[in-house]
Amino acid sequence: MTTVGFVGLGIMGAPMAGNLVRAGYRVRGFDLAEKGPRSLLEAGGETAASIAETVNGVDAVITMLPDWPQVEAVTFGPEGVLENVKPRVLVIDMSTIRPQTSRRIAEAGHTRGVRVLDAPVSGGEKGAVDGVLSIMVGGDADDFESAKPLFDALGKTVVHVGPHGAGQTVKAANQLVVGGTYALVAEAIVLLEASGVDAGTGLDVLAGGLAASRILDLKRKTMVAREFAPGFRIDLHHKDMGIVLSAAREAEVALPTAALVAQLISAARQQGYGSLDHSALLKVIESFSGRKASL
Structure with missing residues (x-):
């Protein structure tokens, strides 16, 4: 070809x-x-x-x-x-x-x-x-x-x-794991900062242990800095989580964490963050505790 x-x-x-x-x-x-x-x-x-x-x-x-x-x-x-x-x-x-x-x-x-x-x-x-x-x-x-x-x-x-169709099913699983990981990294940042611990240092340690992930490798510094220039937009991840939930219904399986991740991403979209990178889930997690970036 x-x-x-x-x-x-x-x-x-x-x-x-x-x-x-x-x-x-x-x-x-x-x-x-x-x-x-x-x-x-x-x-x-x-x-x-x-x-x-x-x-x-x-x-x-x-x-x-x-x-x-x-x-x-x-x-x-x-x-x-x-x-x-x-x-x-x-x-x-x-x-x-x-x-x-x-x-x-x-x-x-x-x-x-x-x-x-x-x-x-x-x-x-x-x-x-x-x-x-x-x-x-x-x-x-x-x-x-x-x-x-x-x-x-x-x-x-x-x-x-x-x-x-199998490629799309695997991609749906990928987006579920990615969205869930972003949500957990966001919660870790909020916990670290609220406890008076430097989030950048804390995430550096996590990235070298069992909690290591590609997302921590690529996004921990920009998340701590609240830099959300889109590499992959919230709007698109919102669409992808709809695919995940639809695939789960078709396969007749219960994915409760998928439903929660979908709701978090939907909340980000409804709060006006749809054009931001999906790491902007941090802004949603912060809002739950009435917190803003401690920069």
Whole structure:
């Protein structure tokens, strides 16, 4: 595969498309906003004026969009991806969406002779920029092997996790753990500060012990400093927790901690923090005790 059509050049998609260019692929991209296509051009890629033009004659298509309605709008219909690609082309959705939408796309692709994978990612904007994303892939094993060189240009951990939709289920589990960890780190900061202990020092110790996590590694300093520039917005994590709860209902399992995390993230959104990084859960936890940053 040498030519890739890339639909969705946002905070994640633009650096991912740029990494594909740097890996030697010819990349043609499309986005409704101007910033992403401009970034792709600067990286040496090409842009298109429509989805149909983006996917015309390509070997693979990648979509990276906010939610399932956008993915369905881009994928289906006369101007959509499936109606404008050739048979055997790989259509890879790397958005985080409902598993049932991924399965629907796979079924529609099968009737057209198009190969489909769901391949959501974890790692945030920094992971996308550095090309070290974790990629969890659902679909046929042979199609995964065909797409592996593409994934290797985008991520560090690339795993085929099961059939169509399985990638999205694993991503839902990922978002549950991430959201819960942010909530616990936020509570730790509030406890440390309220007890007169330097939170930065305390978290440094935690990061070197059993409580260590990728979130502590990357975010403890910015959380203590109350710097919440978005790497992954509360609004998007709110959407993802809806996917978690829906998946739990479909699987007929009770996930009480998931429900609590979803409520905390919903509270952050309702308090006006939707555009901030999901580490801004700290602001919600602080509000429970009527506390503000002790800076």
